[in-house]
Amino acid sequence: MDANMFDHPATQENITRLRSRGVFLAGPAPGRLASGLMGIGRLVEPADLLGYIAAALGKDGDFAGRKVVVSAGGTQEAIDPVRVITNHSSGRMGYAVAEAARDRGAEVVLVTAPTALPDPPLVRTIRVKSAQDMCDAVLAETPMSDALIMAAAVADYRPSVMAEQKIKKTAADEMSIDLEKTTDILATARGNFVRVGFSAESENLEANAADKVRRKELDLIVANDITEEGSGFGVDTNRVVLIDREMEVERLPLLTKYEVGHKILDRVSALLKS
Template sequence: MLNGKTIVLGVSGGIAVYKAAALTSRLAQSGAEVHVIMTESAAKFVTPLTFQTLSRQPVHTDTFAERDASVVAHIDLADRADLFVVAPATANIIAKMACGLADDMLSTTLLATTAPILVAPAMNVHMYEHPAVQANMQTLRERGVHFIEPGVGQLACGYVGRGRLAEPEDIYAEIVRLMTPDQTLAGRKVLITAGGTLERIDPVRFITNDSSGKMGYAAAQAAQEMGAEVTLVSANVSLPAPRGVKLVPVVSTRDMYEAVMERLDAQDLIIKAAAVADYRPAAQSAQKIKKSEEQMTLVLEKTEDILAEIGRRKKGQFVIGFAAETEHLEEHAMKKVRSKGCDLIAANDVSQQGIGFGADHNELYIFDQNGLVKKIPRSSKLEAARELLRLAAERMNAKGNAAP
């Protein structure tokens, strides 16, 4: 699948270096020409000879070890790369990339390349969650660097948490995707809602829900990768906006309703992944409500039904709604798809551990007016979003709703 492609693999120092060896073997077997650059620390875990044997290419460890007088090695590798992969990527190399440091062969070559870059972090959970590391990663995302998230599990240090290097097969799949981009939504305009809306009781209290916005943000990233022009209407999340996506921040259900309706007519595809508050206080206090009586009655009124209004107003747009359920999933999903005027409903059981609100994975059941269309098994929310969007693109094309 990668025949004729040149991949430069940067290996930095961590126990997960052994997985990079497996990745090198997989890439070479797929026909790629793999050139490995190792940091001094990486060579303390696995010898360069291992990577040389697997890649059938010399391994680079020293900026000044010039083997070919006709070229400068780090510039030559930077220019030849179709894709530059850093796996494992330590906190140190991520910091160097963000700051533009070039003090060894790997960081120097990274600074010189214009090829797409894929980074696979691996480190202790507390290191990964440190604000400095997260800020460096966000800086790189804004520059167009791609990331494959680390896994959750037992770490070499003894901790259990996020920080395990993604499995070689998962990194390989992401490499294939980057080298053979899916542009099935090219020319489409896609509007996605995400997050949980917030309804004020008084200046210090509010009603909301547990939505993290991760599914909607994953859908926005996937749609942008597939060539769409994406508008993301987002309520109350703490996630960085995907690169290349137009972000429209909102707070309440009414805010989201107005933002969506203002932009509805210009869209080809609408995905309503936001968890909208169904009710809001009938009256919002201008001042903090003081505690006085043993009980307090709060009168609520219905909020705007954004999905139903989209269904009423749509003029050929393809509409996907989401249904977060805790019981009778199929029954509730079918009722929703028929009452809201959707083309598809993506339902998930948020009571299941690992796929509920805030989780990094999801399991979706896709329904249309006639029943279950497809089950997307438990996978990352990004991969689930890609599967959902591929299905949407197929159905849009089948309806004759061709891209402009």
């Protein structure tokens, strides 16, 4: 397909007819075409095509008609125009949860801090930077949602004041930056929806996670030990412990993050039915 062919009235008329018959369309994608022109008409990339297929197969799943808001990535808190306070989160866990929810029929909104990951197909993606940006986006999306799954690694503190210009190195051996607390998104986001938190810990995994469930009055928390091989940052697997509001503990084996996403959604689905 060459430039402007997709937008041609005849093409659009045929697409409308196909959609009215229940045909699920994937693409076409934008980019450089065979003619060298830029436009809409490229074949969808194989990884994205698999996402379209999974979504089509699962469109009538147990989350059909449900809206799920998922957060992902590590927020960035600006020190000056160049530097930020952030963490090692790759965003993979949150993206995997978003894709799993999509593949079970949900309308998915992914609120993501900066990552190197592409937007998942058929997922409405909202890109943010800071904890406050993420808080604003989540609070805007949750009032009409059925579940909030906070997989993002949100900064607990931010610089009290962002320097307007780049801070220069001086002869001093030390430097200090005053910090203030960020808004606790899960504690703030309240409503008639299931609230799921995450707890990445380096010690006392279950005790720390259970404490978060009580303090934030969560329906479920997903806890992992970041020091364990295959369960930390930047990998495609995770070994998690699920703790619900009744303090019942479920310890899962090492799974892919997509599989973990489905395990979480199994619990969310049960909570929505209860």
